[in-house]
Amino acid sequence: MSKTMLEVRELTTKYITRFHEDVYAVDHVSLKIEEGKSLGIAGESGCGKSTLALSLMGYYFPPLHYTSGDIIIDGKNISGMNPDEVRRNVLGTEIAYIPQAAMNALNPTRKIRKFIEDVVLAHDPKRDKKEIYEMSKARFAELGLPVEALDKHAVELSGGMKQRVVIAISTILKPKVLIADEPSSALDVTSQKMVIKMLRDMMEKGLIRAMIFITHELPLLYNVTDDIMVMYAGQIVERGTAQEMVFDPIHPYSHGLMDSILVPEEGTRDKKLTAIPGTPPNLKRPPQGCRFAERCKYATPACFVNAQPMVEFENGRTYRCSLSVEHLREVYKSEE
Amino acid sequence: MKNDPTTTVNMSDHRIDVKSRPLCLSGKGVTKYFGFGKKITKAVDHVDFEFHEGELVSIVGESGSGKTTPSKMLLGLISVTDGDIYFQGQKRDISTRRKKREYWHGIQAIFQDPFSSFNTFNRIDTVLLDCINMRGGKHLSKEKKFEMMTEACSFVNLKFAELTNKYPFELSGGQMQRLMIARIFLLKPKILLADEPTSMIDACSRATILDMLLQLRNETGMTIIFITHDIGLAYHISDSIYIMEHGKFVESGSADEVILHPKAAYTRRLISDVPKIHEAWDLTTV
Numbered sequence: 001m002s003k004t005m006l007e008v009r010e011l012t013t014k015y016i017t018r019f020h021e022d023v024y025a026v027d028h029v030s031l032k033i034e035e036g037k038s039l040g041i042a043g044e045s046g047c048g049k050s051t052l053a054l055s056l057m058g059y060y061f062p063p064l065h066y067t068s069g070d071i072i073i074d075g076k077n078i079s080g081m082n083p084d085e086v087r088r089n090v091l092g093t094e095i096a097y098i099p100q101a102a103m104n105a106l107n108p109t110r111k112i113r114k115f116i117e118d119v120v121l122a123h124d125p126k127r128d129k130k131e132i133y134e135m136s137k138a139r140f141a142e143l144g145l146p147v148e149a150l151d152k153h154a155v156e157l158s159g160g161m162k163q164r165v166v167i168a169i170s171t172i173l174k175p176k177v178l179i180a181d182e183p184s185s186a187l188d189v190t191s192q193k194m195v196i197k198m199l200r201d202m203m204e205k206g207l208i209r210a211m212i213f214i215t216h217e218l219p220l221l222y223n224v225t226d227d228i229m230v231m232y233a234g235q236i237v238e239r240g241t242a243q244e245m246v247f248d249p250i251h252p253y254s255h256g257l258m259d260s261i262l263v264p265e266e267g268t269r270d271k272k273l274t275a276i277p278g279t280p281p282n283l284k285r286p287p288q289g290c291r292f293a294e295r296c297k298y299a300t301p302a303c304f305v306n307a308q309p310m311v312e313f314e315n316g317r318t319y320r321c322s323l324s325v326e327h328l329r330e331v332y333k334s335e336e
Numbered sequence: 337m338k339n340d341p342t343t344t345v346n347m348s349d350h351r352i353d354v355k356s357r358p359l360c361l362s363g364k365g366v367t368k369y370f371g372f373g374k375k376i377t378k379a380v381d382h383v384d385f386e387f388h389e390g391e392l393v394s395i396v397g398e399s400g401s402g403k404t405t406p407s408k409m410l411l412g413l414i415s416v417t418d419g420d421i422y423f424q425g426q427k428r429d430i431s432t433r434r435k436k437r438e439y440w441h442g443i444q445a446i447f448q449d450p451f452s453s454f455n456t457f458n459r460i461d462t463v464l465l466d467c468i469n470m471r472g473g474k475h476l477s478k479e480k481k482f483e484m485m486t487e488a489c490s491f492v493n494l495k496f497a498e499l500t501n502k503y504p505f506e507l508s509g510g511q512m513q514r515l516m517i518a519r520i521f522l523l524k525p526k527i528l529l530a531d532e533p534t535s536m537i538d539a540c541s542r543a544t545i546l547d548m549l550l551q552l553r554n555e556t557g558m559t560i561i562f563i564t565h566d567i568g569l570a571y572h573i574s575d576s577i578y579i580m581e582h583g584k585f586v587e588s589g590s591a592d593e594v595i596l597h598p599k600a601a602y603t604r605r606l607i608s609d610v611p612k613i614h615e616a617w618d619l620t621t622v
Contacts, residue, residue, distance in 0.1 A: 044538040159399075188398040188565055189609040197619045216538055219568075219611040246613060260543050262568035263612050264595045269572060275543035279508070 003074075005210035006033045006056075006095075006177050011069030011079070013055040016062070023283045025051040027234040028069070030310075033177070033227075038203065038211040040225035040242070042218055042257060046280055048234040049214045050100075053181045056212070057095055059086045074176050092119060096175035096208075100182040102166040106154035113150040115169050123173060136172065142205070143168055143198055160191025164198055171207055178208040182215050196224055218261050222246050230254045233280050233291040236310065240317040250328055251319045252296045290322065298323060298331060359425065360559045361387040361410065361443075361527055366419035368405050368583075379405040381583040382419065387527070387559050392550075394562045394570035394591075397580035398606070403563050405583075407531050410561070411445055412436055424526070441470075444525040448532040450512035454504035460515065461500050464488060467522040488518040492548055510541035517548050527559045528552075534569070546573055567606055571595045579603045 008031045015023040025048040033039050043049050051064065058078040060066050071079045073094045078086065091097075099105055106115065116136045120127055133150070140147050145164060154162060163183060171178060180199065184192040202208050213225050221228050221242065228245040230238045230253065238251040249255045256276040262268070278295040281287050287294065293303040303322055310318045313325050321328070368380040379402045387393050397403045408414045410421070412430045421428045423442065430436040447453055454463060464485045468474075473481065489496035492514040504512060513533060520528055530549065534542040550573065553560050564570050570577055570591070577594045579587040579602065586600040598604045611617050 189567075189606065190398060193609050193619065200619060217611075219613050222613055223611040223617040261613065262566070262572050263614075264568045264571040264607055264610055265612055265614055266596055268568075269591070271572075273543045273546065273572065275541065275547070279510075 003035045004032055004072075005035045005037075005074060006031075006212075007070075007072040008032075008056065009070040009072075011055060011071060012067040013051065013060070014065055014067050015051075016065060017284075021284050024067075024286065025234050025283060026055050027286075029234075029236055031229065031236070031239075033210045033212070035209050036203070037227065038213060038225040040221035040228045041212065041214045041231055042216060042221055042228060043231035044216060044257070044280065047231045048283075049216075049231055050181055051234075052231070053097065053179045053212070053214055056177075056179060057086070057097055058090055059083055088123070092123060092170070092173045093175060095177045095179065096170040096173075098167055098170055098178070098180045098183050100185055102163040102183070103159060103186070105166050106162060108154050111151055111153055112165055112169070116150075116172055119169060119172055136168075139172060140168060143201065158191075160187050160194055163187060163191070163195055167195070167198060167202075171202060174207055176208070177210045177212065178202075179212045180214065183213075184220070185215065185217075192220075196220070199224070218246065218258060219263055230257065233286065234283055235291060235320065236318075237292065237321075238317075238319040240315075244315075244317060248329075250313075250317075250325055251292075251321050252298055252328070253292050255328075255332060290320075298328070355388060357389045357391070359386055359422070360389045360391075361385075361424075361561075362422045364420050364422075366406070366409065366421060367417045368409060368414070369417045378583050380409070383583075383585050385578065385585065385588075387561060389526075389559055390553065390557045391576065392553060392560045392562060392574045394564060394574035394577045395580055396564060396567050396570045396577060396606070398565060401580045402583040403565075403580055404531065406580075407445070407529055407561070407563055410527075410529060411443060412439055441523075442526040443529065444520055444523055444527070445529040445531065446513075446516045446520065446533045448535055450509055450516060450536065451505075453516060454512065456503065456505060458504075459500070460502050460504065460507075461485065463504070463515070464518065464522060467519050471523060484522065488521045491521050491551075492518045493544070494518065510537050510544070513537060513541075513545055514548065517545070517552065521552060524556055525558060527561065529561045529563070531563045532565070533562075535564070535566070542569075549573075567595070567610055579606070 008029060011026060011029045012024060013026045015025055017023060029052060041049050041052065054064060056071060058071055058081055060083065066080065069079060070077055078090050113133060113136060117129055117132050120132050136150060137147050140150060145168060149157060149161065149165060157165060184195045187195065199211065203211060213221065215221055225242055227239065228242050229236055230251065232253050238254045245254065246258060249258045256274065259274040276295055281291055281294065289304040289306055290308050293299040296303065306322065308320045308322050310320050312318050363383065363385050365382045365384065366380060367382050370377040370379055395403055409416050428439065430439050465481065468481055468484055486496040489499065494511065494514055507515065534545050537545065549560060552558065562570065562574060574591050576588065576590050578585045579594065579600065581602045587594055587598065587603050594603065595607065598607060608618060
């Protein structure tokens with residue numbers, strides 16, 4: 001049994017809108033990642049994937065507020081810390097975050113090496129600048145990035161390069177957990193592959209010890225992460241290994257999501273492409289029962305009334321549905 | 337809602353033999369250069385293409401390969417440096433404003449960003465009324481116009497009664513993109529140019545949009561030119577595929593031919609870079 005790197009227990013965070021309404025975008029989320037493992041989070045737009053990523057950092061700024069739950073990174077509880085403390089002691093060293101729009105994350109008037117100096121000096125003000133430069137050179141070489149990029153401005157780099165540079169900067173202090181929030185969505189396939197390769201290398205070389213990868217592209221998750229977790233309307237609806245989730249999804253929502261995959265492979269052309277009708281519920285007034293009931297083909301009247309807890313079934317997989325696993329498998333089989 | 341047949345795309349019903357149909361739009365040696373002298377950029381470099389009636393063609397390329405320039409030329413938004421474009425067998429003539437308007441009766445477009453495709457100051461019913469008026473329905477009775485608008489909205493699974501007196505920014509991205517298709521349904525052009533219409537919406541709404549485009553093609557027999565960087569999507573929906581690299585079509589042919597037996601090195605690289613499910617993804621070739 002390897003060490004647990006990140007553990008989240010019943011984390012709940014909310015947004016407070018201008019009209020003082022509470023929106024629970026992350027609702028009692030629990031998860032665990034072991035050392036050397038990666039977890040993928042999938043779901044459609046607006047299901048709370050990015051809010052979960054922001055909440056996991058423990059760095060809350062309005063309108064996002066912490067409500068309850070624990071975030072434990074390598075044995076250290078960071079939930080409920082004040083933002084200044086989080087910024088000094090947690091971000092960069094314990095947990096790092098890669099935003100989606102890396103192109104806008106870099107200041108156009110500064111050189112890349114200056115950014116790295118900023119990050120390192122913020123945590124250790126007495127470090128020698130020359131030493132930092134040598135360290136960043138070594139790190140860039142290790143990750144296969146051109147060392148000349150250190151002396152360039154952000155505008156001189158291409159989109160894929162910028163994204164990789166941002167990843168290198170955010171992991172310069174060897175954080176324990178890396179959260180990548182759609183790091184490759186804005187890139188074309190070739191640059192995407194380079195970014196993924198770099199993340200994989202970092203895991204192998206031990207620069208980061210656990211990774212959370214957020215995206216809506218399922219074929220990508222299947223190739224990158226060990227486990228996949230599907231989110232819907234602020235809750236986790238299913239978790240399992242990548243293999244299980246892609247070839248044997250149980251929850252009706254995961255099943256619908258897997259059906260919308262498009263890959264250029266032989267035999268996939270005549271596959272039925274199915275959409276899930278409807279839109280996600282408004283989280284200001286979440287439905288009383290199962291949150292997916294309104295869009296679910298298999299919903300029973302009881303689904304609209306009773307909220308479902310996460311249930312464990314074979315090999316530690318969990319799902320959130322009132323219907324039994326065997327029943328759902330049979331239904332999917334009969335539909336094919 | 338339960339088991340709604342309109343939300344599934346079954347490609348096998350849509351396959352038709354298009355090569356035997358007459359040509360709708362074709363080009364010979366079409367070229368577009370930007371700048372001149374030493375700084376010349378060859379955005380589109382002597383390309384030939386043939387789009388048949390009722391065909392669904394995809395133009396696939398990476399970012400920066402020059403996919404948008406041919407689409408702008410086909411729409412007549414920018415001039416052509418060299419070469420000829422033939423529309424329905426005749427050479428395209430858009431020299432005057434009047435002729436251009438005439439041409440636009442035959443070709444329409446859907447763009448990537450639904451949020452910037454509408455006039456913010458016009459209500460939804462105005463948007464649709466404009467389409468009816470453009471097709472010469474100016475003198476129809478109010479009831480008839482209302483009926484046409486309701487029909488167009490129900491085609492894309494929107495409720496017209498809920499939309500009247502709403503402004504475009506009050507709709508979600510998926511709804512706006514569907515409204516764009518409702519506009520096309522009213523205009524009934526010969527050719528529809530769709531420039532990455534699904535790249536800004538998520539995977540679930542994507543299936544709905546694609547299904548509507550296919551349904552539209554089957555009902556009205558229009559040619560759809562689909563511009564995308566998603567090769568998986570292109571393979572799934574199109575009859576033929578053109579692969580573009582640095583302003584040139586490096587490969588073209590039927591979808592099965594191009595994707596399953598690619599000849600050009602660029603196509604092979606493009607296909608190998610897409611993460612797949614049934615095959616291992618080779619990360620060493622970066």
